Amino acid sequence: MKNRPVPPRPPAAYWWCQVGGWGGYLLINVFTSQGFLTFSWQLASGYVVLSAFGIVLTHCFRAFLLRREWHELPIPRLIPRVVVSNLILAIALVAIVAAYFIVVPPPGHSYTAHGRTAMFATLFVFVFNDFVILTLWSGIYFGTLFFKRQRRIEIERYQAQTALAEAELRGLKSQLNPHF
DSSP: OOOOOOOOOOHHOOOHHHHHHHHHHHHHHHHHTTTTSSOHHHHHHHHHHHHHHHHHHHHHHHHHHHTTGGSSSOOOHHHHHHHHHHHHHHHHHHHHHHHHHHHHHOOOOOOOTHHHHHHHHHHHHHHHHHHHHHHHHHHHHHHHHHHHHHHHHHHHHHHHHHHHHHHHHHHHHHHHOOOO
16 A cells, blocks of 8 residues: 655644634524524534534544545546535534534423424534535635645746756856856
């Protein structure tokens, strides 16, 4: 089996984006849920669990895709892998939060109060919501990698052009003054 490279340490900007993005998602969940759920510490702590595990899962996903070198794949091969991965991550994230809410249920809330169909519909909506968030995360992450790679290629091209110009200049100098 091929030795996979160890992912580099992420820069500080990555962590700021992770904490800022998932923290923003936490705030959106807290404020939007007040329209249909009674606010409680259990509900707020569940949203904290959601955002914390969002950070953990996306960071693990980053390490996975860097080890597998997905960032080097052509887009037609990359997209299906990312879509399936995001679906798996969304299901895992919803399962973690659902398990948390089974252990620490919000007051006056029951998952089975409206029947199994309502419970599965709710879980489907949560999976879809997290899938969209994870797809946005992936788009931003791969977009950033794409632009970094394009910038690196452009810098290498300019360096090659500079080296060529310097070599031509040395060649001209040697033609003009062959003794030096």
